[in-house]
Structures are given as structure tokens and as C-alpha cells.
Amino acid sequence: MLDFLATNMPLLILFGVVSIAVLVISSNVAVKKLTGLAGYFRLSTTFMGVTVVSLATSIPEIAAHFTASVGILSGALDFEVSSAVVLGANIGSDVVQQTLIMAIVVLIAGGLHFKRYFLWKSMIPMIATTIMCIVLGIDGIYSRLDGAILFGSFIAYMYYLYVDERKHYREEDHGFTEDGEKPEGVPENAKQAWRDAFIALFALTLTVGSAMVALQATEVVVAKTGIGGSLIGVLTLGVASALPELITAIAGAKNGDAGISLGTLVGSNITNPLVAIGGGALISQYWVPRPLVLWDLPWETVTGAILWIVLWLNKGKLGKWSAVYLIGLYFVYITLRMIFFSVD
Numbered sequence: 001m002l003d004f005l006a007t008n009m010p011l012l013i014l015f016g017v018v019s020i021a022v023l024v025i026s027s028n029v030a031v032k033k034l035t036g037l038a039g040y041f042r043l044s045t046t047f048m049g050v051t052v053v054s055l056a057t058s059i060p061e062i063a064a065h066f067t068a069s070v071g072i073l074s075g076a077l078d079f080e081v082s083s084a085v086v087l088g089a090n091i092g093s094d095v096v097q098q099t100l101i102m103a104i105v106v107l108i109a110g111g112l113h114f115k116r117y118f119l120w121k122s123m124i125p126m127i128a129t130t131i132m133c134i135v136l137g138i139d140g141i142y143s144r145l146d147g148a149i150l151f152g153s154f155i156a157y158m159y160y161l162y163v164d165e166r167k168h169y170r171e172e173d174h175g176f177t178e179d180g181e182k183p184e185g186v187p188e189n190a191k192q193a194w195r196d197a198f199i200a201l202f203a204l205t206l207t208v209g210s211a212m213v214a215l216q217a218t219e220v221v222v223a224k225t226g227i228g229g230s231l232i233g234v235l236t237l238g239v240a241s242a243l244p245e246l247i248t249a250i251a252g253a254k255n256g257d258a259g260i261s262l263g264t265l266v267g268s269n270i271t272n273p274l275v276a277i278g279g280g281a282l283i284s285q286y287w288v289p290r291p292l293v294l295w296d297l298p299w300e301t302v303t304g305a306i307l308w309i310v311l312w313l314n315k316g317k318l319g320k321w322s323a324v325y326l327i328g329l330y331f332v333y334i335t336l337r338m339i340f341f342s343v344d
Contacts, residue, residue: 016217022210030059030203032185033196039186040193054267061090061272065280072284083287090276091296094130094269098303099330102265103323114316119308121164122266125157127304129273134297137288142281150278157270269304291341299333 034055055062068086071077106112114123132153136146187193280286310322 013217015213019210019213019217022206026203026206026210030200033200033203036185036187036196037193037200054264054271055275058268058271058276061086061093061276062279064089065276066283069280069283079284080287084289086280087277087286087288087292088296090272091133091292091300094272095296095300095303095333096330097265097268098300098307099326099333102307102318103326103330105265106318106323106326107320111320112318114311114318116312116316118266119311119316121161122270123304123308123311126266126269127301127308129153129270130297130301130304133273133277134293134301137293137297140288140290142277142286142288144282144285147278147281147283147285150274151282152278154271154274154278157274269300291337295337295341303329303333 064086068077068082072079072082129150132150136142136149187196277286307326311318314322
């Protein structure tokens with residue numbers, strides 16, 4: 001599709017950057033509409049963050065995996081390069097959220113407070129999903145059986161959260177007032193809900209299209225430069241794909257609603273591996289580059305575990321010094337990744 005640009009590297013890179021920008025913007029529109037629809041169906045902000053919003057903000061990763069998997073099956077995309085790019089983008093996005101974005105939200109909010117039950121109910125599953133990805137990827141392939149295990153785990157976890165939500169939901173936790181006033185962005189009636197659903201569907205379609213262009217551009221860059229596809233995924237698509245989470249988390253922090261921020265960041269780190277990798281592997285299977293198993297996934301696991309321990313010892317509080325520490329962790333991760341694992 002982009003063969004006509006293969007001889008012009010600057011123009012090809014520009015084309016890829018524009019497609020990533022369109023991907024992020026369209027996914028952000030979808031996120032806003034889906035968030036409003038979640039409110040229409042009376043779901044709490046923390047539950048929304050962990051489930052609906054994290055799923056919505058993971059649209060770039062999910063779209064990239066779906067597009068890559070279909071492209072691999074049809075022969076339009078290279079199996080190893082496309083696998084490396086989308087897996088690198090997925091895991092890179094998770095690391096960005098756990099460190100850099102979490103730190104930015106803490107600095108903006110002046111601090112965050114995690115409830116003890118949240119640490120057990122959401123953060124432990126987040127760490128567990130990363131460990132699952134390491135174990136399943138050690139053999140160098142995410143098979144369809146591996147995909148079924150990951151995706152099935154997501155379904156089971158969502159069911160557990162929904163049952164638990166129905167037990168504890170209160171309308172005021174979502175922002176509804178006693179007078180019946182709805183939070184901003186929530187549809188007023190069924191007609192508006194259908195309208196927002198169609199807008200979200202159109203935005204999702206645009207996201208998938210731009211993901212296909214970005215993947216093909218990246219494939220050409222990998223072939224021309226020799227840089228590992230997973231590294232490009234970590235540095236470009238991984239960061240870009242995390243922008244919806246950043247925007248949503250910051251909006252929650254500015255509005256004084258830590259629930260949406262925490263739920264989105266932690267929930268997305270559960271959704272990305274289970275839905276994006278699991279769903280993609282179900283379609284086409286994936287080749288797993290060694291740097292992902294030897295560096296990226298272990299780093300993500302250790303980072304999540306350290307964050308959990310710090311929060312537990314500090315009784316769920318995350319302050320500005322913790323934010324500085326998280327930012328440092330991210331740049332150490334990226335620097336060592338480029339030095340020791342630049343090639344797949």
C-alpha cells in the first residue's frame with residue numbers, strides 16, 4: 001500500500017506520524033462517547049475506569065492488533081515484523097502508563113490515594129496478567145490456545161467486577177446529584193445514546209484504518225533501517241497508544257475524580273494484554289521477540305510489583321516524590337532498552 005513511499009524515508013515517516021495522530025484523535029473521540037454511554041447505564045467511575053474506559057482507551061492497541069492479525073492472515077503484513085511492532089506497542093504502552101503517565105497524574109493532582117481493596121482487586125490482577133504473558137511467550141509464540149487463555153481470563157475478570165459492582169454501586173459516586181442532574185457527557189435520553197454510539201462506531205472505524213497505515217509504514221521503516229520492530233513499537237506506537245489514557249486520567253485528576261484516573265491506568269494494563277494480545281493471537285498467532293520476554297515484560301512486572309509495595313506501605317498514598325521515582329524508572333527502562341535490546 002505504501003510502496004510508492006518506500007524510496008522517500010522522510011515522507012514515509014511523516015505519513016506514519018500523521019496516521020498515528022489520526023489514530024489517537026479518533027480513539028479519543030470514541031473514548032469520550034463510550035465513557036458517556038457508561039454513565040448512561042449507571043456504572044461507577046472506578047468501575048468505568050477499570051472496565052469500559054480502560055477498554056475504550058485501549059482502542060489503539062486493540063485496533064492495531066486486530067489490523068495486524070488480519071493482515072498477517074491475508075499475507076498483506078509480514079508475520080514477524082507485524083507481531084513485533086504490535087506487541088512492542090502494547091507492552092510499551094503499559095510501561096508508559098505505569099510510570100510516566102501515573103507520575104504526571106500524581107503531579108497534577110498533587111497526590112493520589114488508592115484504597116486497600118483497589119490494590120487487591122485491580123493491581124494484583126494487573127501484575128498477574130503480565131506474568132501470564134511472560135509464561136505463555138517463553139516458547140517464542142503466542143498460539144491460539146494462549147490467546148484463548150488470555151481472552152478468557154478477561155471475560156472471567158469482567159464478570160467478577162460486574163457482580164461486585166452491582167453490590168456496591170451508588171449514583172453519587174458517578175457524579176449524579178440528588179436532583180437527577182447528570183455528569184457532563186452523559187446522554188440525556190435513548191436518542192442521544194444511539195447518536196453517541198454511532199459516533200463512537202465511526203471513530204473506531206477510522207482508528208482501525210489509521211492503524212493499518214501506521215503498521216505498514218512501520219514495516220517499511222523496519223526493513224529499511226534494520227531497527228527491531230518491537231523497539232519501534234515501544235518508542236512510537238507504544239507512547240502514542242497511551243495518549244488516550246493520559247488524557248482521560250488527567251481529566252479525572254483535574255475534576256477531582258481519582259477513581260476514573262486510577263481505574264483507567266490500572267484497568268488498561270489489564271485490558272491491553274488480555275484483550276489486545278489475546279484477541280490478536282486468537283486470530284493469527286504471534287511471533288514473540290526475545291527482548292519482550294527478557295526485558296519489557298519482566299520490567300513491567302517488577303515496576304507494577306514495586307508500585308504495589310510502595311502503595312501498601314504508604315497506606316495507598318502516592319506523593320510527588322513517588323512521581324519523580326516513576327519518571328526515573330521510565331527513562332531507565334527506555335535507555336537500557338535502546339542500548340541492549342535494539343534488535344529483535
